[in-house]
Amino acid sequence: MELIFGPSTQKSSKREYDAIIIGAGPAGLTAAIYLARAKLSTLILEKLVPGGLAATTDKIENYPGFPEGIGGEELTSRMEKQAVNFGVDIVLEEVLDVDFLSNPKVIKTSDSEYTGRGIIIATGTSPKSLNVPGEQKFRGKGISYCATCDAPFFQDKEVVVIGCGNSGIQEGIYLKKFAKKITFVEFLPHMTAEKVLQERVRALDNVEFLLNHQVTAFEGEEKLTGVRVKNRETGEEFLIPADGAFVYVGLKPNTDFLKGKIEMDNAGFIKTDEDLKTSIPGVFAAGDVRTTILRQVATAVGDGALAAKLLEEELGG
Amino acid sequence: MGLLKEEDRKYLIDEFSKHIKNPVKIIHFTSESNECMYCKETMEILKEVEELHDLITLYIYNFDTDKDMVEKYGIEMFPATVIEGEKDYGIKFYGIPAGYEFSSLIEDIMDVGEGKPDLKEETVNAVKDINKPVHLKIFVTPSCPYCPIAVRTAHKFAMANENIKSDMIEANEFPELSQRYNVYAVPRVVINEDRYFEGALPENQFLNEILEALKEG
Numbered sequence: 001m002e003l004i005f006g007p008s009t010q011k012s013s014k015r016e017y018d019a020i021i022i023g024a025g026p027a028g029l030t031a032a033i034y035l036a037r038a039k040l041s042t043l044i045l046e047k048l049v050p051g052g053l054a055a056t057t058d059k060i061e062n063y064p065g066f067p068e069g070i071g072g073e074e075l076t077s078r079m080e081k082q083a084v085n086f087g088v089d090i091v092l093e094e095v096l097d098v099d100f101l102s103n104p105k106v107i108k109t110s111d112s113e114y115t116g117r118g119i120i121i122a123t124g125t126s127p128k129s130l131n132v133p134g135e136q137k138f139r140g141k142g143i144s145y146c147a148t149c150d151a152p153f154f155q156d157k158e159v160v161v162i163g164c165g166n167s168g169i170q171e172g173i174y175l176k177k178f179a180k181k182i183t184f185v186e187f188l189p190h191m192t193a194e195k196v197l198q199e200r201v202r203a204l205d206n207v208e209f210l211l212n213h214q215v216t217a218f219e220g221e222e223k224l225t226g227v228r229v230k231n232r233e234t235g236e237e238f239l240i241p242a243d244g245a246f247v248y249v250g251l252k253p254n255t256d257f258l259k260g261k262i263e264m265d266n267a268g269f270i271k272t273d274e275d276l277k278t279s280i281p282g283v284f285a286a287g288d289v290r291t292t293i294l295r296q297v298a299t300a301v302g303d304g305a306l307a308a309k310l311l312e313e314e315l316g317g
Numbered sequence: 318m319g320l321l322k323e324e325d326r327k328y329l330i331d332e333f334s335k336h337i338k339n340p341v342k343i344i345h346f347t348s349e350s351n352e353c354m355y356c357k358e359t360m361e362i363l364k365e366v367e368e369l370h371d372l373i374t375l376y377i378y379n380f381d382t383d384k385d386m387v388e389k390y391g392i393e394m395f396p397a398t399v400i401e402g403e404k405d406y407g408i409k410f411y412g413i414p415a416g417y418e419f420s421s422l423i424e425d426i427m428d429v430g431e432g433k434p435d436l437k438e439e440t441v442n443a444v445k446d447i448n449k450p451v452h453l454k455i456f457v458t459p460s461c462p463y464c465p466i467a468v469r470t471a472h473k474f475a476m477a478n479e480n481i482k483s484d485m486i487e488a489n490e491f492p493e494l495s496q497r498y499n500v501y502a503v504p505r506v507v508i509n510e511d512r513y514f515e516g517a518l519p520e521n522q523f524l525n526e527i528l529e530a531l532k533e534g
């Protein structure tokens with residue numbers, strides 16, 4: 001078993017920075033590395049744990065440089081150490097409010113207040129819920145959104161994975177190391193995961209695929225016992241008996257605290273131009289949080305580097 | 318030798334030298350029973366950690382034969398690890414402190430070695446006001462990135478107030494207990510048996526959960 005630890009988090013007494021990055025996922029950490037190397041004082045504010053969503057996935061196989069794949073946590077903790085080595089402050093506080101109109105810009109957190117001359121928003125996304133009956137009730141009682149966290153509770157059990165995009169299929173393959181049987185449910189008539197993942201999942205024993213099916217409810221007494229689905233073609237409804245259900249039906253942007261402060265699309269993703277500038281001068285957005293067609297570590301890292309470079313130029317660095 | 322990579326060992330030696338000012342006792346209860354999934358591995362980890370600083374001392378007891386110590390520390394299962402400073406704060410790990418929980422172990426040692434929990438002052442003051450017994454059980458898995466937040470907060474609360482005891486419980490090693498408490502997602506925090514919540518809450522919200530539980534109780 002691995003022994004995992006991050007750089008011990010800091011309590012920063014410093015309040016004024018050249019650059020403040022919100023979110024310590026791959027996008028934020030990369031931006032920080034570039035800014036710190038440009039000798040700008042740089043703070044990252046993170047509400048949970050450094051690493052972001054990438055840290056919650058067992059293995060990343062499509063990020064270049066790791067021919068055998070690399071654990072999501074291992075990859076991001078290396079980014080984190082690299083950022084800290086270049087002098088970045090990482091502080092674990094949630095950003096609750098911002099004032100982008102004052103100069104310098106003000107960032108309010110759960111604990112304190114900071115100012116930055118330039119800001120990069122890299123708050124990423126959170127798993128979406130399905131909003132069907134039973135989902136709230138059975139959350140933590142069979143329904144889970146983190147396979148690496150909760151898979152061991154479903155040893156030799158029957159599990160439903162909802163969503164056949166990259167995340168659903170990839171996490172389903174991991175879950176199959178524990179679960180006896182997995183039923184994959186997908187709303188669309190086809191899977192959207194990468195072809196190599198599709199081939200791999202189809203080769204597993206005891207997996208079933210219900211494409212063009214919609215989840216209508218989660219059922220059970222004290223804990224989850226089944227997932228109700230509807231065939232979207234025939235309208236037929238039936239119950240899949242299950243001890244667990246893992247939900248991977250897309251992502252919603254972590255932008256609630258920015259409502260009305262910055263331009264967003266209808267789904268709440270931040271709009272940027274091709275230089276990653278937002279509607280507010282001096283504020284950039286990078287990674288999964290912005291309107292884009294691909295949300296991956298490789299794109300998040302690319303965004304982070306570009307946003308940092310352009311912010312550096314803007315600050316006259 | 319060598320669970321810890323050389324670079325990590327160096328890093329920790331350096332961090333520990335900055336933070337540890339007071340003696341830290343790691344009091345460990347093990348067993349030769351073959352029911353014990355990770356007793357050997359847990360002991361190896363603790364032995365390596367002991368080597369990282371002069372002020373850290375590891376004491377090893379046998380759960381089955383060292384009854385006095387088992388009773389003194391209120392140990393219920395094995396492997397169990399207590400992190401003690403100038404006194405026993407009620408900080409326990411049941412099961413292996415590996416994976417992400419290694420970071421909980423390391424940071425607990427630094428807090429205890431520094432002699433104060435890494436909490437906001439207003440939180441410390443509010444925690445100190447609790448005058449009824451509180452027992453926190455934090456169910457975790459080693460592969461859960463959010464779990465150490467819950468474990469650490471609970472352990473810091475225990476450090477701040479002697480009425481609070483808090484145990485990390487590695488769910489894989491104690492399946493019956495996990496079943497008894499219906500644990501299907503981690504971190505699961507159980508407060509005095511009856512109340513629970515899931516997830517990594519900020520310290521003030523965690524504290525509110527405790528205060529609510531005390532009101533009900």
Ligand SMILES: Cc1cc2nc3c(=O)[nH]c(=O)nc-3n(C[C@H](O)[C@H](O)[C@H](O)COP(=O)(O)OP(=O)(O)OC[C@H]3O[C@@H](n4cnc5c(N)ncnc54)[C@H](O)[C@@H]3O)c2cc1C
Nearest residue numbers: 023025026027047052053054095123124287288295296297
């Ligand atoms: C199950 C799963 C599997 C995946 N597998 C792969 C894969 O194999 N390959 C791949 O390339 N990508 C994969 N991805 C996608 C990848 O994880 C993301 O594209 C990447 O993490 C995006 O990085 P980011 O920095 O933009 O955002 P995130 O990683 O989401 O990081 C954002 C950070 O901001 C923090 N934050 C949010 N709001 C606030 C606030 N108000 N204040 C402070 N901090 C805040 C969050 O806590 C988080 O740490 C996977 C994703 C999932 C869910």
